[in-house]
Amino acid sequence: MGAFLDSLRDRVPSDRIVTDPDVIAAYAHDQAQWAPHGSPAALVRAGSVKDVQGVVAVCAEHGVPIVPRRAGTGLSGGANALDGCVLLSLEAMDAIVEIDPAERLAVVQPGVVNDALRLACAEHGLWYPPDPASAPWSTIGGNVATNAGGLCCVKYGVTRDYVLAVEAVVGRGEVVRLGRRTAKGVTGYDLCGLLVGSEGTLGVITEITVRLRGARPPERTIVGYFDDLRSAGEAVAAVTAAGIVPSALELIDRHCLRAVDAWRNMGLSADADVLLLGRTDLPGEAGEAEADAMVRLFAESGATWSARSEDEAEAEALFAARRLAYPALERLGPVLTEDVCVPRGLVPEMLSRIEATAAECGTHIANIAHAGDGNLHPLIITPAGDDAARERAQKAFDRIVADAIALGGTVTGEHGVGLLKRRGLHDELDPAVIDLHHAVKAALDPAGIFNPGKIFGTPD
Incomplete structure (x- = not known):
């Protein structure tokens, strides 16, 4: 690698290049x-598009x-290092270049943290x-790379719905701008959307140039307690069937609630085995009616208790618990994270299948979900160092993927394929469709250097 590193130093400032194994080790994998x-x-810590261009040109040459x-x-291994690769970190490219209130857009570098952008936009x-x-903690660049969703995407869509344009380094080091700043535009293929x-x-x-919306009205929060996953799933299906589009509809099961309580002592697991959290941001009487309807639908679906939360601090604490569920479970042992998505009307069936899989495989599965859009996150927990438990967990993982596909769903709703879902991708997509993806990859990456083996790599 000596000649390669010499060429790299000719194109990229030497203080951006790291070869210390101990430093590199901290960047070698994501949270999967x-x-x-x-x-x-x-490792190259790029500080500019020129740095990135230099890295791509040298890597293509060698x-x-x-x-x-x-x-x-x-959470899928998409950022995991390959032997002999260059890890290209974009964390230092973290400028909010522009916020244009008139056009309702922002231009940011990929290292900008999601919450930092949201706070900056709120000032306008x-x-x-x-x-x-x-x-x-996550960045806009990573969100774009995986087409991330989130709690409010049930009503407002995922990252792809907000990306207007990107600047990217492709091929052998060419810098291209894809997309537009205008409200409409259909010139050529949607290459910008392709990169998302x-x-x-x-x-x-x-x-990245992203679309912004005006600030929304305050939300009303609806809480439902359920004795089992299927009843909570029936409530989700009922909300969907009623034509309600909540601004959030999140599910947290007993395992997650207990883990959050053990970590943060929030007292959530005393009253429910499954918690369903709904929100509406419709203004005025329409919002009142939608909140009341969700309370009624929760009750009719089997909630042991359902009501509107009148305490804003309490409501925020409940949604904070939803965000804390994953790190709380990580404290119990290694977590294998699922990310399947099924039609919303089949959420009850999918939740039942997940419970059956846990029992039949003898493994511990906790459940959180963006239930309003059918995106389920079963979290398979194993004791550290227990190889037999790990094998059972992998079997459960594969069965959940197969069940999602059988119900007309998809293997990943927002985390991406990375390394963990390659087998599932090949099960979900027809061979002719996979060939189309390979053709696109070859056209944009003729040297075959961009994250090879991820997504469409041969599954193990």
């Missing part, structure tokens, strides 16, 4: 604990893989809706 990772040749990464909060009376649970969700396999995104 079960996904494998290799040993990189170098045939060295590039693995782009931002905050490393991913504007709102950036995509809000993954990792919003306090591509998990770093088509190029390196160096700037």
Whole structure:
């Protein structure tokens, strides 16, 4: 690698290049604990698009893989290092370049943290809706790479719905701008949309232009306690069938509630086995009516208690518990995270199948969900160092994926394929469709250097 590193130093400032193995190790993988990772040749902390362009050009010339990464909060192994690769960190490219209140858009670099953008927009009376649970730590670049969703995407859509344009380094180092700043535009193929969700396999995104919305009215929170997952799922299906589009509809089961209580002593698990949290942001009487309807539908579906929360602090604490569920469970042992999505009317059936899988595989599965859009996150927990438990967990993981596909769903709603879902992708997509993806990859990445092996790599 000596000649390669010499060429890299000719194109990128030497203080941006790290070869210390101890430093590199901290960047070698994301939060998907079960996904494998290799040993990189170098880490580059890019500070500009020129740095990125230099890395891509040198790697293309030498045939060295590039693995782009931002905050490393991913849950599918998409940012995991390959042996001999360059880890290209974009965390230092964290400027909010522009917020345009008149056009309702913002231009940001990929290292901007999601919550930082939301706060900056709020100062202008504007709102950036995509809000993954990792919003306090995850970056816009990573959100774009995986087409992240979040709690409010049931009503307001996912990241792709807000990306207007990107600047990216593709091919052998070409800098391109894709998309537009205008409200409408259909010139050529939607190459900008193609890069959203591509998990770093088509190029390196160096700037993003996102659509903003006006600040929304205060939300009303509806809480339902249920004795079992299926009843909570029936409530979700009932809300959908009634034509209600809540601003959030989240599910948390007993395992998650107990884990959050053990960590933060919030007292949530004393009253419910399953908690369903709904929200509406319709103004005035329409909001009142929608909140009342959700309370009624929860009760008719089997809630042991349902009501509107009149205490704003209490409501915020409940949604904070939803965001804390994953890190709380991580304290119990390694967590294998699922991300399947099914039609909303089939949420009850899918939840029942997950419970059956847990029992039949003899494994501990906790459940959180963006229930309003059918995106379920079964969390399979295993004791550290227990190989037999890990094998049972992997069997459960595969069965959940198969069940989601059988119900007309998809293997990933927002976390991405990365390394963990490659087998599921091949089960979900027809061979002809996979061939189309390979053709797109070859066209945009002729040197084959951008995050190779991820998404469409041969499953283990």
